[in-house]
Amino acid sequence: MFTKTLCVSAIALATAAAAPAFARDQIKIVGSSTVFPFSTTVAERFGKSTEFKTPVVESTGSGGGLKLFCAGVGEDTPDITNASRRIKESEVKTCAENGVTDIVEAKIGYDGIVLANSKDSDQLSISLGDLFMALAKDVPGEAGETKPNPYTMWNEINPELPAVKIEVLGPPPTSGTRDAFVELAMEGGCKTVDWVNDLKKTDSDAYKTLCHTIREDGVYVEAGENDNLIVQKLQANPDAFGIFGYSFLEQNSDAVQGAMIDGVAPEFELIAEGDYPVSRSLYFYVKKAHVGEVPGIEQFLAEFTSEDAWGEEGYLADKGLIPMTDAEREEGAKAINGLMNLSM
Amino acid sequence: MTDFITPSSQLKSRKSAEKRFQWYGRGAIFASLAFLVVMVGSILYKGSGAFTTTDVAIVVDLGPEAVDPANPQDARFEKIVKDALKARFPEATKRADRRKLYGLVSNDAGFELERFVLANPDKLGGEVRVWFRASDDFDILLKGTVDRTVDESERRLSDQEIGWIDTLLADGDVKRGFNWSFFTNGDSREPELAGILSALVGSALTLLVCFCFSFPVGILAAIYLEEFAPKNRFSDIIEVNINNLAAVPSIVFGLLGLSMLLNTFGMPRSSPLVGGLVLSLMTLPTIIIAARASLRAVPPSIREAALGMGASPVQATFHHVAPLALPGIMTGTIVGMAQALGETAPLLMIGMVAFIVDVPQSILEPATALPVQIFLWADAPERAFLEKTSAAIIVLLLFLITMNLLAIVLRRRFEKRF
Incomplete structure (x- = not known):
């Protein structure tokens, strides 16, 4: 009896709500x-300040999000996708093949990637080149030669670095943070070797393999997508370093400190001004075909681009987003609210 | 007689083997209990903070200039709160200091005041003392999570902010209370506002769908296979496959849900309907296996007696065998449902790992589930979400215990002895 009542009420619930569920609001x-x-x-x-429903936000990763976004136009596909990197040419093409031709690009601000360790140890100051030497699978030797990474101690790379074992906890390859770290820090350090920089023009595949491959001999530990876990592990092990986003450094400033990279500390102003070398832009993309079909998209864009939100003192800055300059914001808000099409 | 090999020594070694084994057993039980105590203890210790909140009283000006009595909803409530804070601590004059000052109360304070004004129109026209939810940093300072003795540069709250908080405390403008909003709110990005309700309702709806699908299907499959199906190679293959299905990693079912339910049938993404169907694929084998085992445990004499009295096989099964097997079937079902309750992997694929504020009203609306909520909070940067994570685990455990209790009660009610 119990079962019957339960299931009948479930079916009743389903049919009662079946009507509005297909016109997505x-x-x-x-x-x-x-x-x-x-x-x-x-x-x-x-959701709180307008009469519209609170949007549903899914965390799928940048690549996964763009895949869903580009799957087509219609109720079953998302209206907006967030990305911690810019959309790729190939993704724009996939989008177009599936009928998603008009896309609005919105750059919302910056995020710094930090190399941090426990406050119980000394603050590290390292150049991008040395950081690359510590984490690459193969390191460049004399002109044109590469050798498997021989370094196990920081001071073997550069005598000025501390005499402790290299141990870095970082995100796995599925993570956007990892992609950005590889592109900005690893490649940035790799390029500092002259012959490698030349290699880029002659053999870009070899260049990419050399510069983008992180070592797999246990020195770089993939610590999962959970940055809180990395912070906790750093507290337990003062010799280890961790790689994560700036917002986690800010929230845990009593426990961990960020390393200076190329002489620049990961601080709010320095990242905002572009002095800190490992910082990336954050974006979201809007499907223009859905504007007007799903209620509230325009108002949502207006909320996102208001000074209260993404401004220098907006509530997103409190959450760790590093705002763009005044000029960038002004221009961005115009383009986004005017629903300007993406141009690659 | 004298040829016996020293019986006393043999007996002694047998007895000591017995004793040793008992001690091993006790050791094993002790070890597992110790793990349980450590786990539950640390969760309770970390999560207990989430059940209290901090509120701050601030005198706000609700005079006719600030709030128009004819149209109270048009007032700029956020500004009123900010002005009130400025009046309370006039020493904050620089922009940076004012930002810190505004950060004492929750981000939600403007909306809170709006609700207060709309609910109490009679309070308009003068200065009123209103309670606001304190911000998460304020809250965890009082809970002692933040060490105020460390150097100022190393903590989130500056000496100035701690000074304001101490002044408020000394003036009796701070109160601590039970965190009801944790059970009445949906998710939020502000730890002090975040609640578990939407995840709890999402989990309940998902399990309801899962139960309504897997219970009847599972029982019918089990009864047919056990009581009616001919024993041949074909039924052997089915049996082997059901057993294998019970061991398939749950993410695979998630992928199946994505390609079949979402892409082929076009069911709504992130909905408890899809979540429940995917999870029921996972619980079905558990239910079938448990149901078959308990049907097999019904003594054959019952069946034979019923058949002997002229009952048809269907009557014998449904009137006599199935009711006796029901307690075992229910236990199996609850075990399967409990597994489903803790699953996140398949939900990831069908879009239930999402930020959802509104409490779902039906099985077609977007929803999230308890384990997903735990996962999302564990991943949030704000320090105050740490205790929320543990509190959500406590709620999940209570949900599980309730389900298990229900299983025991149902068993007691239906159990029959021969």
Whole structure:
């Protein structure tokens, strides 16, 4: 009897709500886990301050989000996707093949990637070149030669670095943070070797393999996507370093400290001004065909691009987003609210 | 007689082997209990903070200039709160200091005041003392999570902010209370506002769908296979496959859900309907196996007696065998459902790992589930989400215990002895 009542009421519930469920009245957002905290904050404020429903925000990763986004136009596909990197040519092409031709690009701010260790140890100051030497699978030797990474101690790379074992905890390859770290820090350090920089023009595949491959001999430990876990492990092991986003450094400033990279500390102003070398732009993309079909998208964009949100003193800055300059914001807000098409 | 090999020594070694084994057993039980105590203890210790909140009283000006009595909803509530804070601590004059000052109360304070004004229109027209939810940093300072003795540069709250908090405390403008909003709110990006309700309702709806699908299907399959199906190679293959299915990693079912339910049938993404169907694929083998085992445990004499009295096989099964097997079937079902309750991997694929504020009203609306909520909070940068994570685990454990209790009660009620 119990079962019957339960199931009958479930079916009743389902049919009662079946009518409105197909005309979607709620914005759907997917994408990067780095942008997730910012996107959800805006979504929540938007839900509270307007008569529209709070958008549903899914954390699928940048690549996964764009895949869903580009799957087509229609109710079942997301309206907006977040990305911690710019959309690729190939993704624009996939989008176009599936009928998603008009895309609005919104750059929302910056995020710094930090190399941090426990406050119980000394602050590290390292150049990008040395950082690359510590983490690459193969390191460049004399002109044109590469050898498997021989370094196990920081001071073997550069006598000025501390005499401790190299141990770095970082995100796995599925993570957008890892992609950005490889592109900005690893490649940035790799390029500092002259012959490698020349290699880029002659053999870009070899260049990519050399510069983008992180060592797999246990020195770089893949610590999962959970940055809180990395912070906890750093507290337990003062000799280890961790790689994560700036917002986690800011929230845990009593426990961990960021290393100076090329002489620049990972501080809010320095990242905002572009002095800190390992910082990336964060984006979201809007499907223009859905604007007007799903209610509230335009208002959501207006909320996101308001000074209260992404401004220098907006609530997103409190959440760790590093705002763009005044000029960039002004121009961005115009383009986004005017629904300008993406140009690669 | 004298040829016995020293019986006393043999007996002694047998007895001591017995004793040793008992001690091993006790040791094993002790070890598992110790793990349980450590786990539950640390979760309770970390999560207990989430059940209290901090509120701050601030005198706000609700005079006719600030709030128009004719149209109270048009007032700029956020500004009123900020002005009130400025009036309370006039020494904050620089922009940076004012930002810190505004950070004492939750981000939600403006909305809170709006709700207060709309609910109490009679309070308009003068200065009113209103309670606001304190911010997460304020809250965890009072809970002692933040060490205030460390150097100022190394903590989130500056000496100035701690000074304000101490002044408020000394003036009796701070109160601590039970965190009801944890059970009445949906998810939020502000730790002090985040609640478990939407995840709890999402989990309940998902399990409801899962139960309604897997229970009848599972029982019918089990009864047919056990009581009616001919024993041949074909039924052997089915049996082997059901057993294998029970061991398939759950993410595979998630992928199946994505390609079949979402892409082929076009069911709504992130909905408990899809979540429940995917999870029921996972619980079905568990239910079938448990149901078959308990049907097999019903003594054959019952069946034979019923058949002997002229009952048809269907009557014998449904009137006599199935009711006796029901307690075992229910236990199996609850075990399967408990497994489903803790699953996140398949939900990831079908979009239930999402930030959802609104409490789902039906099985077609977007929803999330308890384990997903734990996962999302564990991943959030704000320090105050640490205790929320543990509190959500406590709620999940309570949900599980309730389900298990239900299983025991149902068993007691239906159990029959021969």
